[in-house]
Amino acid sequence: MSADAVGGRRAPGVVSAGGRRIIVGAGALGALLAAQWTGAGLPAVLVARGAARDVIDERGVLVRRPHGDERIAVDVVGSIDEAEPAPGDTVVLAVKSQDAEQALAALAWRPLVSGGVVADLPVVTLQNGLATEDIALRRFARVVGVSVAIAASHLRPGEVVAPSWPTLGTARVGAVTGAAAELEPRVSDDLASAGFAASVVADIAATKRRKLLANLRNVVEVFDVDDAVRDAATASVRDEAAALFDCLGLDVAPAEAGFVPVEQVPGHVPGRLSTWQSLERGASVESDFLVGELVLLARRAGVEVPLAEAVQRDLGALAARGGRPGAAPLPSALAAAVRGGSVATPSAPAAALAGATT
Numbered sequence: 001m002s003a004d005a006v007g008g009r010r011a012p013g014v015v016s017a018g019g020r021r022i023i024v025g026a027g028a029l030g031a032l033l034a035a036q037w038t039g040a041g042l043p044a045v046l047v048a049r050g051a052a053r054d055v056i057d058e059r060g061v062l063v064r065r066p067h068g069d070e071r072i073a074v075d076v077v078g079s080i081d082e083a084e085p086a087p088g089d090t091v092v093l094a095v096k097s098q099d100a101e102q103a104l105a106a107l108a109w110r111p112l113v114s115g116g117v118v119a120d121l122p123v124v125t126l127q128n129g130l131a132t133e134d135i136a137l138r139r140f141a142r143v144v145g146v147s148v149a150i151a152a153s154h155l156r157p158g159e160v161v162a163p164s165w166p167t168l169g170t171a172r173v174g175a176v177t178g179a180a181a182e183l184e185p186r187v188s189d190d191l192a193s194a195g196f197a198a199s200v201v202a203d204i205a206a207t208k209r210r211k212l213l214a215n216l217r218n219v220v221e222v223f224d225v226d227d228a229v230r231d232a233a234t235a236s237v238r239d240e241a242a243a244l245f246d247c248l249g250l251d252v253a254p255a256e257a258g259f260v261p262v263e264q265v266p267g268h269v270p271g272r273l274s275t276w277q278s279l280e281r282g283a284s285v286e287s288d289f290l291v292g293e294l295v296l297l298a299r300r301a302g303v304e305v306p307l308a309e310a311v312q313r314d315l316g317a318l319a320a321r322g323g324r325p326g327a328a329p330l331p332s333a334l335a336a337a338v339r340g341g342s343v344a345t346p347s348a349p350a351a352a353l354a355g356a357t358t
């Protein structure tokens, strides 16, 4: 830990040369990163809200690992101003995509302790989907995107299951514009210090498109499906998405070999991804920025993605009525595609995106 930081909180009047990681959002990734960085001696402060803030303030972050539970005291505050942001710090955005706009709007123009505003700092965007980098760029000149793969689970305030050890997951890092290019190695090193297999990639947007294809399981598994139907349905939506990217000429990074090994943690049911976790907690879901991102791209281009549309619609409606995972059947268009075994082909022309699934 740097000499000028107490926990992650800044000692009065002192600006850290290395800066602090100001993590916004105390869920699966944010609470875990705060715990990992604090444990590794890197200055970090967690901006949390609601019950998470109170629980973490009182008891620290409980990280549940394959070899046992660990409670790590972290510096937690309730607002960006309490974090006393200063030049040299880095903002790490760990909210879901649907909360990115309000979170960044609330902090961007707050003052730094020795002049300037928070938007002068670099921001690291950890979100799945494709939208957050542009949301950040609207206010921050230096944006570094990160695509994280980790089988983390967060169902209770202040508690994260991290079922892989000693490597927690993977992190692919890329500046969104040239203005942030020099930050890439440090952000990658930071994530390595937090226990991730981290590396810099040439095209973070292409990497996030690949991750979005993986995340289509997130939005399918919340319906009432067994494993076989889930996998077949995910493949159908994924093929439609891949065809869309292809048709729009959008690069998709090559697939990586799966997860780092996932081990057992007592009481934890593996394989329930972050959208499932949000629904289970009764929280808002990210689906408008996952499958909904595909719908947006398709509508802009005047093509149809009926499977993506059906999933977005039925999942949105499920969440809006406070439904829990499994409380809705697979959308009928998707069920029909699974029964018929029909999928879009990656090279399908625009018009065929709709036809291929009927």
Ligand SMILES: NC(=O)C1=CN([C@@H]2O[C@H](COP(=O)(O)OP(=O)(O)OC[C@H]3O[C@@H](n4cnc5c(N)ncnc54)[C@H](OP(=O)(O)O)[C@@H]3O)[C@@H](O)[C@H]2O)C=CC1
Residues within 6 Å of the ligand: 024, 025, 026, 027, 028, 029, 030, 047, 048, 049, 050, 052, 094, 095, 096, 097, 099, 102, 103, 106, 126, 127, 128, 129, 148, 149, 150, 151, 152, 153, 154, 274, 278, 283, 286
């Ligand atoms: N979970 C995982 O394993 C993985 C997640 N990701 C991605 O990482 C991103 C973060 O996901 P995850 O950590 O799972 O999300 P979580 O829902 O677990 O955590 C997000 C946290 O941010 C809080 N929050 C929202 N807005 C604010 C705000 N304005 N100020 C302070 N806190 C705020 C939420 O509070 P509240 O609870 O009050 O809403 C919640 O605690 C997502 O884009 C996700 O897709 C990527 C890879 C793996």
Ligand SMILES: CC(C)(CO)C(=O)C(=O)O
Residues within 6 Å of the ligand: 128, 148, 149, 150, 151, 152, 214, 215, 218, 272, 273, 274, 275
């Ligand atoms: C698919 C997975 C687990 C990979 O990190 C993920 O991104 C999520 O849960 O949202």
